Amino acid sequence: MAEVKLTAEKRTDFGKGAARRIRRQDKVPCVIYGHGADPRHVSVDGHALLMALRTPNVLINLDIDGKSELVIPKAVQREAIRGFLVHVDLLIVKKGEKVTVEIPIHTEGELAPGGNLLEYILSALPVEAEATHIPEGVTISIEGLEAGHTVHAKDIPLPRGTTLAVDGEDAVLQIVAAQTEPVEEEAAEEEAAPAEAAPAAAPEGEGGG
Missing domain, CATH: 2.40.240.10 (Ribosomal Protein L25; Chain P)
Structure with missing residues (x-):
């Protein structure tokens, strides 16, 4: 650095x-x-x-x-x-000593087709590193990941001399299924159904006087 x-x-x-x-x-x-x-x-x-x-x-x-x-x-x-x-x-x-810091998380690649969303559970990754060799960040590949996939801290490659300062099982990123808008079934049915016939007018002379 x-x-x-x-x-x-x-x-x-x-x-x-x-x-x-x-x-x-x-x-x-x-x-x-x-x-x-x-x-x-x-x-x-x-x-x-x-x-x-x-x-x-x-x-x-x-x-x-x-x-x-x-x-x-x-x-x-x-x-x-x-x-x-x-x-x-x-x-x-001091040179040679270890410090605990948070480093930025970057991603590369494209998610699997389907309009899914990438959600950050952690905005930065806590790590322990030598004070004079703190990494500027980590990069996570999300290429081809599908909905339901979770990236844990232990899955992230770290530079030599850097170790996690969180539990390896902690979630860092997850892929969330894109929410689709509900189909307006009732409106569709109304458009498809024939219009209800209006009541016929009573002939002259009929009906209550």
Whole structure:
């Protein structure tokens, strides 16, 4: 996986007011934690961090006062409407150690004919991998799968050095039969049946007077 280099500045002001001031400077407030160290509060250039986070579980080489710290994003908070970064938690990692993360699930191929639907049970796959070799995702072939088929976690090929962090029997994807619209039988019968004859008019002079 690619390693991205970013620069962070220490911050000593906290609270909502301080966070808003940081964001007005096009920076993002972040907290660095892990390995038993006290949490450190920093700010990072907003655009650079946003670009880095386009890669899931990106490995960031963070320069803090001339000292490097390897971190991965652990929690990302975004503004609900416009989607800009509000706050990011960064987890310290060391080369060679294992971390538990969620990686994206991709599919390839076409389902069997019939208009069936692909349903995601898990939107991402929890795995354990070396901190500096986290896979960017996994790819599942759905070629020719028919309704009723379920892909379990154990069925997914994983990169070397990566293991599941969920039960292998957990469902990840399933193929659902397409629902057909019910035939309007009553309407069809009405269209097919001859129109009911209208009552004949009584001849003049007959009928109650």
